[in-house]
Amino acid sequence: MDLNTVVEVQDARDRAPWRPGDAWLGGGTYLFSEPQLRLRRLVDLSRTGWTPVELRPDGSLEIAATCTIAQLSRFGKELTDRAAPLFEQCCRAFLASFKIWNMATVGGNLCNALPAGPMISLTTALDGRCLLLAQDGARRRVRVADFVTGAGRKDLAEGELLRSVTLPARALSCRTAFRQASLYGLGRSGVLVIGALDPVDGSFAITVTASTVRPVRLWFPLPPSAGALRAAIGSAVADGEWFDDIHGLPEWRRHMTVRFAEEIREEVTG
Secondary structure, eight states: OOOTTOOEEEETTSOOOOOTTEEEESSOTTGGGSOOTTOOEEEEOTTSOOOSEEEOTTSOEEEETTOBHHHHHHHHHHOOSTTTHHHHHHHHTTOOOHHHHTTOBHHHHHHHTOTTOHHHHHHHHTTOEEEEEOTTSOEEEEEHHHHEEETTEESOOTTOEEEEEEEOHHHHTSEEEEEEEOSSTTOOOSEEEEEEEOTTTOOEEEEEESSBSSOEEEEESSOOOHHHHHHHHHHHSOGGGBOOBTTBOHHHHHHHHHHHHHHHHHHHHO
């Protein structure tokens, strides 16, 4: 898609006042997929030189917003932590071509805030925290589960930049289980559920995405019973929060979410 309203592309390293019609440019796989009539200038992040994925001294993992899906996939295959398989499972949930894999970024997937965004699924399930940079230099951190507030909505002020997402070391040590469903063999995720069992205190978390308009992460001090898990999902997701589009009716999404959550509960606790 030619963005014929854009008159300027600026290197993000060259600081300039933010103005109406500006947008951050990561991989561009969304920006160049459809008309962006309000845009006049793109602020290009591709030359920032941020390390795509980095293990920190405390064992946590920092993923730069500019990290591509291909880079994250390669890193995940070398990761030795117990939750490592989840990286490839979520990367594969894109069901995208190699061209998209090599351009689409983790930050772009989060900032698009689409229900089926698998990087939202991954980082929410592993209790990720977003680092946000404001135009005045102020920094703030917010949980990924709170960053995405609805379908296409996120907690991001005008001109604010998602710099990275950090996954805590403890989350990386969890035993995880993954379930995904689509109405089509190569279709967009209609339901994606991830479970994580903490080896330290035995706590259990279930993360629901794709079937809901926002990510829902439920935490239990001990694995719940089947009835308690079903009730918790029902309480956490209001009737109007089950996503409704061509990729699945709300009733189907609710049914599959509860079914997958119970399968995961049995798998990680068995």
